[in-house]
Amino acid sequence: MTVTSPPHTSTGQAGPDAATRLGLYRQMVLIRTFEEALLRDYHADKSPVWDIGAGLIPGEMHLSAGQEPVAAGVCAHLTADDAVTATHRPHHLAIAHGMDLRRLAAEIFGRETGLGRGRGGHMHLFDPGTHFSCSGIIAEGYPPALGQAFAFSRRGTDRIAVAVTGEGAANQGAFHETLNLAALWKLPVVFVVEDNDWGISVPRSASTSVPSNAVRAAAYGMPGERVEDNAVEAVWEVAARAVQRARTGGGPSLIEVHTLRLWGHFEGDAQGYRTDLEGIADRDPITTYEATLRADGVLDDAAVTAARTDALAAVDDAIAFARSSPIPDPAQATAYVFTEEVPA
Amino acid sequence: MTAIDTPAPATTRRLTTAKAMAEGIALEMAANPEVFYLGEDVGAYGGIFGSTGGLLEQFGPQRVMDTPISESAFIGLAIGAATEGMRPIAELMFVDFMGVCLDQIYNHMAKIHFESGGNVKVPMVLTTAVGGGYSDAAQHSQCLWGVFAHLPGMKVVVPSTPYDAKGLMISAIRDDNPVVYMFHKGVMGLPWMAKNPRATDVVPEEAYEVPIGRARTARPGTDCTIVTISLSVHHATDVADRLAADGVADVEVIDLRSLVPLDREAIWESVSRTGRLVVVDEDYRSFGMSGEVVATITDRDPTVLRRPVQRVAVPDVPIPYAHGLEHAILPNTDRIEAAVRAVVGA
Amino acid sequence: MAGIVEVRFPVMSTDDPTAQGVVSTWFVRDGEPVAAGQLVAEVQVDKVSMEVPAAVAGTVHLLVEEEAVVEQGSVIATIN
Numbered sequence: 165m166t167v168t169s170p171p172h173t174s175t176g177q178a179g180p181d182a183a184t185r186l187g188l189y190r191q192m193v194l195i196r197t198f199e200e201a202l203l204r205d206y207h208a209d210k211s212p213v214w215d216i217g218a219g220l221i222p223g224e225m226h227l228s229a230g231q232e233p234v235a236a237g238v239c240a241h242l243t244a245d246d247a248v249t250a251t252h253r254p255h256h257l258a259i260a261h262g263m264d265l266r267r268l269a270a271e272i273f274g275r276e277t278g279l280g281r282g283r284g285g286h287m288h289l290f291d292p293g294t295h296f297s298c299s300g301i302i303a304e305g306y307p308p309a310l311g312q313a314f315a316f317s318r319r320g321t322d323r324i325a326v327a328v329t330g331e332g333a334a335n336q337g338a339f340h341e342t343l344n345l346a347a348l349w350k351l352p353v354v355f356v357v358e359d360n361d362w363g364i365s366v367p368r369s370a371s372t373s374v375p376s377n378a379v380r381a382a383a384y385g386m387p388g389e390r391v392e393d394n395a396v397e398a399v400w401e402v403a404a405r406a407v408q409r410a411r412t413g414g415g416p417s418l419i420e421v422h423t424l425r426l427w428g429h430f431e432g433d434a435q436g437y438r439t440d441l442e443g444i445a446d447r448d449p450i451t452t453y454e455a456t457l458r459a460d461g462v463l464d465d466a467a468v469t470a471a472r473t474d475a476l477a478a479v480d481d482a483i484a485f486a487r488s489s490p491i492p493d494p495a496q497a498t499a500y501v502f503t504e505e506v507p508a
Numbered sequence: 509m510t511a512i513d514t515p516a517p518a519t520t521r522r523l524t525t526a527k528a529m530a531e532g533i534a535l536e537m538a539a540n541p542e543v544f545y546l547g548e549d550v551g552a553y554g555g556i557f558g559s560t561g562g563l564l565e566q567f568g569p570q571r572v573m574d575t576p577i578s579e580s581a582f583i584g585l586a587i588g589a590a591t592e593g594m595r596p597i598a599e600l601m602f603v604d605f606m607g608v609c610l611d612q613i614y615n616h617m618a619k620i621h622f623e624s625g626g627n628v629k630v631p632m633v634l635t636t637a638v639g640g641g642y643s644d645a646a647q648h649s650q651c652l653w654g655v656f657a658h659l660p661g662m663k664v665v666v667p668s669t670p671y672d673a674k675g676l677m678i679s680a681i682r683d684d685n686p687v688v689y690m691f692h693k694g695v696m697g698l699p700w701m702a703k704n705p706r707a708t709d710v711v712p713e714e715a716y717e718v719p720i721g722r723a724r725t726a727r728p729g730t731d732c733t734i735v736t737i738s739l740s741v742h743h744a745t746d747v748a749d750r751l752a753a754d755g756v757a758d759v760e761v762i763d764l765r766s767l768v769p770l771d772r773e774a775i776w777e778s779v780s781r782t783g784r785l786v787v788v789d790e791d792y793r794s795f796g797m798s799g800e801v802v803a804t805i806t807d808r809d810p811t812v813l814r815r816p817v818q819r820v821a822v823p824d825v826p827i828p829y830a831h832g833l834e835h836a837i838l839p840n841t842d843r844i845e846a847a848v849r850a851v852v853g854a
Numbered sequence: 855m856a857g858i859v860e861v862r863f864p865v866m867s868t869d870d871p872t873a874q875g876v877v878s879t880w881f882v883r884d885g886e887p888v889a890a891g892q893l894v895a896e897v898q899v900d901k902v903s904m905e906v907p908a909a910v911a912g913t914v915h916l917l918v919e920e921e922a923v924v925e926q927g928s929v930i931a932t933i934n
Contacts, residue, residue, distance in 0.1 A: 247588075281625030290624035297591070297620070297628070304611050307584020314585055315592035318570075325588070338611075341581035348576065500626040501661055503684045506721070506769045521892060522881040699878035699896055699903045703921065708879055 179397045180240075185462050188240060188396045190471045192232035192450050195256045197475035198265065199227045201483055202255070202272065206431050214432060220273055220487070223285060228256035230394075230426030233449045234358050235260035237399025238326060238419070241407040247295035247312035247325040249305035252287045254298040257328055263291050265482035275489035282492040283500060295325075303329055303336035306355070310342060313351040313410075324352040324410040331420070332363025334377045343384035343418070350415035354406040355381075357418065360425035365437040381418035388418040394449045424449065523711045524697025526558030528670035532677030533560065533597065535715040537567055540595060543681060546573040546582055547599025547635075556601060557637045557693050579609035583634065587617050590632040595681055600636040603652045603690060617686045618661030631684045633677075634662075639692035639739055639790060641838055642701060646826035649834070651738070654789075654796025656688050657767040663687040663720055664767040668695055668741040670709045672765055675718030683720060692790075694739040706742045721769035725778075729760030732852050733778040735801050736788035737764045740839055744788055747844045757852045767797060772804045779805050783814035784851040788839045793821035818847035859910050861931040863924055866899040874923050875899035877930055884916045888933060899926060908933055 180188065202225065209219035216223065228235070231253070239260035242248070250257040258268055263279075271278030272286045279289055287300035295312060299305040309327035316323035333339055334357055346353045357377045361368055374380060381388025387409070391398045399421055406417040424447055428435050435441065445451070457463035498508075523531065537543045545560055551574040554561040564572045575582040579600060586596035600606060606613065613634065620630050640649030657664045663685055667673040673691065680687035697707030726741050727748050734744040741763040748759035762778055764771060779785045785805060789798040798819040805813060820839040828834050848854075867873035879896045882888055888908040895906040908914065912933040918924055 247592075249588075279625070279627070280623050283625045284623035288619075288623040290620065290628045292591075292624075292628055295592070299616065301611050301615050304580070304584070304616060307581045307612055308588030308591065308616065310581060311585040311588020311590065311594075311596070312592050313588075315589045315594050318594070337608075338580040338584070341576075341578035342584070345576060345578055345581040345585065500622045502663070503621065503626070503629060507772070520882070520886055521889075523893065524879065524896075527893075697879060699898045700901060703878075708881060 180400055182462050184240065184400075185397070185457060185460075186467070188236045188400065189450075189453055189457055189463065190474070191236040191240075191260055192396065192453065193471040194475040194478065195232045195235060195259050196229060196450055197472070197479045198259060198482075199229050199255060201479050203227060203427070203431065205483065216432060222274070224252070225286060225431040226253040226429065227427055227431065228253050230424035230449065231358055231360060232256050233394050233396035233399050233453075234328070234356065234421045234423055237396045238328075238354070238356055238403040240400055241403050242324075242326065244294045245321075245323050247309060247316075247323070249309040249312075249325070249327045250296070250298035251302070251305060251329055251333070252298070252300045253330075254287070254289055258289055258291070258296055258298070261296055262294050263289070263296055265478055266485040267291070269482040269486035270489045273486040273489070274491070275486055276492045277485070277489040281500070303333035303338040305329060306338055306342040309353055310346055310351055313346070313353045314349075317352055322352075322411040324354060324407060326354045326356060328356040328358060330363065331357055331359035331361075331368050331377065332366070332371060333357075334380065335371055340384070343381070343386065343416070346416040347385040350413070352410040352413075353416040354403070354410055355416060355418040357420040359420055359422050361422075361440065362425055362429065362438070364429045377420045378418060386416050386418060388420065390420040390422065392422050394421065394423045394447075396449065396453055520710050521713060522708050523670050524558070524708050525667070525670045525673045525691070526696040526698060527561060528674040528711045529559055529667075529677050529691060530561045530563060531711070532674040532715070533681070534563060534566055536678055536681040537563070537571060539715070542594040543597065544571045544573065544594070545597045545599070546575050546586065548575055548577060548601050550574060550599055555599065557691070557696050558698055559599060559635060559637075559691065579605060580612050583609050584612045584616065586632050586634075587612060587620070587630060590630045590686075591620065591628050595631050597633040597635060597681065600634060602648055603636040603638045604647050604650045606636075606652065606655070613662070614659045618659060621685070622661055629684050630686045633680045633687050633689050635689045635691065637693050638666075638690045639694050640827050640834060641694055641739075643829055643831055643834060645829040649827040651690070651692075651791040651822075653690055653737070653767055654791045656690070657770075657797065657800070661686070662768065664690065665720055665765065666690045666692070666738045666767065667765060668692070668726075668738050668763050669706070670697075670711045672718050672724075674711055675716050676720065676765065678715055679717040679720050682717065687720065690738070692739040695742065704742065706745070718765070721766045721771060723762050723764045723766070723771035723774035725760065726763040727759070727761040729758040729782070731757040731759060731782060732784040732786060732848055733760045733762060733782045734786045734788055734844070734848070735762045735764065735775055735778070737767065737797070738790060740788040740790055740844075743839065743841050744844055747841050747848060751845065751848060756854050757848060759848055770800065770804070775801060775804045776808060780809070780812045783812055785813065786818045786820060786844070786847045786851055788844055789819065789821040790839055791822060792824050793819060794824050796821075815851045815853070818851050820844050820847045858932050858934040859912070860929045861894060861906060861908070861914075861933060863897055863926050863928050863930050864904050864906065865926045866897075866902055866904055867926060871926075873899050873926055875926055876921050876923055877918055878903065878920065880916060880920055882914050882916070884914070886914055888912065888914045894931065897930075906930075
């Protein structure tokens with residue numbers, strides 16, 4: 165089933181109310197502001213010769229600009245007690261699920277005050293307080309989500325796990341194993357597939373044998389819905405159903421969102437292979453949503469400015485915290501392998 | 509004959525290694541409702557190598573769960589549940605199947621604690637059957653503990669006796685770290701495999717722990733040290749008994765019991781005393797356990813060795829099917845005895 | 855007054871009452887004390903195994919060797 169944006173009637177019955185809509189917009193602005201700050205700081209000290217391992221933020225960087233609607237629309241239905249597993253491109257989900265921005269930034273900057281004390285980095289963020297985790301191995305964040313859902317279910321709660329991955333990952337074995345087991349055991353999981361059209365440089369048409377992964381959901385005995393237009397409210401509406409189904413013992417379901425990777429697969433990706441860059445700014449989901457909300461009277465200049473100002477304040481604070489945090493002691497490089505010190 | 513019943517004398521209760529392992533699991537499951545066991549054929553079948561015999565009847569299908577053939581999914585499920593504080597035991601039916609799910613094991617189970625700076629624990633056990641000798645051929649006969657021990661972040665235990673099987677299982681379940689528990693099919697005492705008298709022995713009825721990371725002296729000796737693990741402990745002990753009876757040598761046998769952590773002190777204490785080392789390893793010879801045992805001595809002081817070390821391992825070949833071929837490459841008693849004779853100069 | 859209790863090889867194959875099996879493992883030694891319910895033997899007919907517990911406490915006497923072929927239903931040990 166393909167869903168496009170629900171009609172915005174004055175009664176608002178098909179979609180979120182005004183306060184929720186404003187919240188979705190502000191969440192997306194916060195995410196984008198954070199990603200823009202990282203974009204700037206990641207590249208700032210890698211010149212004149214671009215060296216991936218140099219600078220205050222070394223290594224690979226996968227930013228989520230354009231994919232904010234998925235995070236905002238899904239996470240609006242979650243609490244900190246629900247679990248989220250994400251991928252190598254995790255920031256939008258981490259932020260929307262309530263991760264502390266300072267500890268997120270500090271981990272990305274590799275500092276001792278980071279979520280993982282600088283041991284994990286941007287692809288390996290673990291936040292027990294929000295039951296958030298992510299993995300750099302494609303599709304392998306799906307199986308642990310089953311376990312979190314299993315624990316929640318066994319303990320008699322209505323907490324759920326949301327597992328997010330990309331359309332390329334939907335061709336990896338773990339994806340299929342996980343869907344089957346989740347449906348078989350009726351676990352409280354919502355599976356999300358972010359179809360941003362590109363598995364690094366390979367378009368979905370060259371990787372996937374079916375038109376959408378919502379179709380694949382049926383093969384595993386669960387409902388599947390596809391949101392076609394990267395609209396946050398369409399995501400919100402579909403996610404509401406999926407989350408409710410999981411919370412009330414209805415088992416898992418799958419949501420695929422046709423979203424947009426505004427920037428490269430990784431920072432430094434020249435994207436020479438990409439055929440859809442012309443006019444891409446016109447498809448920016450935040451710009452589009454802003455226009456919709458202005459037309460509906462939910463946003464005015466003051467509210468737009470406030471969203472941006474508030475986001476900048478939070479992001480600037482987080483980045484400043486990260487920059488001023490201590491670097492981990494190299495003498496402790498072998499710590500934290502086990503819960504206790506073990507002789508080498 | 510008096511009217512008062514005399515108390516029954518104390519019994520010697522024996523179990524096979526398989527039953528001891530299952531008893532350890534049962535005691536911990538009874539004590540902690542968050543311990544559960546999942547894997548293929550672990551329910552009504554009781555595990556194809558007897559690891560979960562009787563558990564389904566005692567605890568029911570909510571806690572002893574048969575899974576589909578989906579190792580990545582169900583081992584990943586165990587990982588996720590462990591991060592939420594449960595204590596899962598997941599069974600990888602044959603260690604040879606590690607290929608289909610190794611990412612969840614070595615990139616997730618083993619690394620989450622480290623990557624999270626110690627903020628997230630993974631208190632789970634991964635059980636798996638290892639070993640050959642009954643013609644199950646190249647894809648169903650391996651040991652592969654060298655692979656698991658090589659990858660950082662998971663403890664590795666390999667019991668050889670019923671007593672250790674129960675005690676190490678209890679320790680593994682109670683450990684807050686991921687523990688890979690590798691049980692050799694040939695030590696399990698299965699009625700449908702070749703008879704192994706050392707696979708049945710006295711096992712205390714209560715719960716007890718065998719410390720992870722500590723070797724034991726299976727047989728004390730003075731002339732030569734055999735360092736080994738798993739079924740090879742039985743073969744080494746048989747060889748040592750025979751050589752002692754023949755007056756050839758008094759051989760000490762060290763059962764490592766754990767590979768991670770490795771009890772390097774125990775290896776050092778014995779070899780620095782005897783000066784002669786034979787390593788018996790049913791895993792592939794190169795780049796594995798046997799080399800690590802040797803390095804434990806040479807890193808510290810190679811001059812304690814009076815003769816070069818003998819390694820008795822599976823050569824770097826896939827394990828053959830035909831019985832004679834298989835037994836030529838396994839670390840059998842003939843090869844062990846020849847190695848001991850070489851280092852003692854007999 | 856203690857009597858002698860027979861420990862029998864269980865009848866595992868009802869299709870073939872004369873089926874034979876083996877005591878694959880004795881868990882006790884001849885002359886040892888046993889408790890009621892204690893695991894005494896594991897027996898096998900074809901590929902199917904079964905545990906044999908002691909019905910009563912006492913001293914066990916083994917009548918057959920491991921892996922010797924016996925008829926199901928036959929007496930394999932006594933406890934007195």
